[in-house]
Amino acid sequence: MDRDDFIPELHTGKDYKDVLGELSRLVSCRRYLEIGVSGGDNFQAITCLEGIGVDPYFALSCNVAAGKRRIYLYQTSSDKFFAKNKFKLMFSRIDLAFLDGMHLYEFLLRDFMNTEAVCRKDSIIAMHDCLPLNDIMISRDMQQAAVESEALPFRHWWTGDVWKLIPILKKYRPDLELDFLNCYPTGLVVVRGLNPRSRILRRNYTSIISEFDAVPNDLDSIRTLYRDMKLGDAADFLEAIRGARPNRR
Numbered sequence: 001m002d003r004d005d006f007i008p009e010l011h012t013g014k015d016y017k018d019v020l021g022e023l024s025r026l027v028s029c030r031r032y033l034e035i036g037v038s039g040g041d042n043f044q045a046i047t048c049l050e051g052i053g054v055d056p057y058f059a060l061s062c063n064v065a066a067g068k069r070r071i072y073l074y075q076t077s078s079d080k081f082f083a084k085n086k087f088k089l090m091f092s093r094i095d096l097a098f099l100d101g102m103h104l105y106e107f108l109l110r111d112f113m114n115t116e117a118v119c120r121k122d123s124i125i126a127m128h129d130c131l132p133l134n135d136i137m138i139s140r141d142m143q144q145a146a147v148e149s150e151a152l153p154f155r156h157w158w159t160g161d162v163w164k165l166i167p168i169l170k171k172y173r174p175d176l177e178l179d180f181l182n183c184y185p186t187g188l189v190v191v192r193g194l195n196p197r198s199r200i201l202r203r204n205y206t207s208i209i210s211e212f213d214a215v216p217n218d219l220d221s222i223r224t225l226y227r228d229m230k231l232g233d234a235a236d237f238l239e240a241i242r243g244a245r246p247n248r249r
């Protein structure tokens with residue numbers, strides 16, 4: 001099997017920030033949650049009534065309040081944020097969430113199950129970096145990925161092993177609807193058909209981690225990932241959302 005059989009050379013679709021910004025407007029997002037905000041480039045692109053951002057190390061460099069009536073920024077880890085705010089969020093649920101915090105799959109799994117619990121059935125969760133392009137950016141060690149990518153085209157790109165969320169959700173939550181989008185730079189996975197009451201991931205968390213720690217984090221696994229999925233065009237996805245929404249101009 002050649003490297004190019006399945007793994008794209010580059011994701012050539014719309015930038016993830018443009019997709020999420022447009023999605024927030026198409027779904028008339030009221031309450032938005034972003035885990036991992038950093039400089040706020042993506043948060044700024046979102047239009048909503050209330051924007052909630054969580055990051056233990058904010059490094060804001062733009063106007064994250066743009067397009068929003070209220071913003072709430074929590075300078076803490078996502079685990080601590082959910083531990084403190086879960087019940088409050090259950091009364092004012094999230095419409096659209098973007099998970100882009102720690103790029104290790106066990107963190108993203110917890111972020112996903114905690115976020116789903118405070119969503120509605122028709123909310124949308126988008127996950128970043130789950131569609132890597134080589135075996136250097138998937139390292140669990142960000143420093144190692146940085147050093148090894150120094151002379152390569154994807155210099156300093158780090159996705160970690162959050163790609164494992166795809167096989168985990170396919171196996172344990174086949175009820176979810178997953179779209180795999182070719183967003184620049186490292187793809188976007190959009191999850192719909194949520195079930196905020198589901199306890200499957202929570203109940204099986206420890207055994208899922210044992211099972212997926214044993215799955216190699218290597219190029220063969222990434223090939224299999226792409227072989228088993230249908231990569232969609234981000235613009236087509238947005239067009240389908242636009243076509244399906246009720247006419248509320």
Ligand SMILES: C[S@@+](CC[C@H](N)C(=O)[O-])C[C@H]1O[C@@H](n2cnc3c(N)ncnc32)[C@H](O)[C@@H]1O
Pocket residue numbers: 034035036037038039040041042043054055056057058076077078079100101102107
């Ligand atoms: C790739 S950056 C986010 C970029 C931002 N979402 C965007 O698109 O503009 C990842 C961020 O996740 C944050 N992060 C790391 N560990 C985290 C955790 N446990 N909980 C929440 N955020 C975390 C980092 O501090 C970093 O700022």
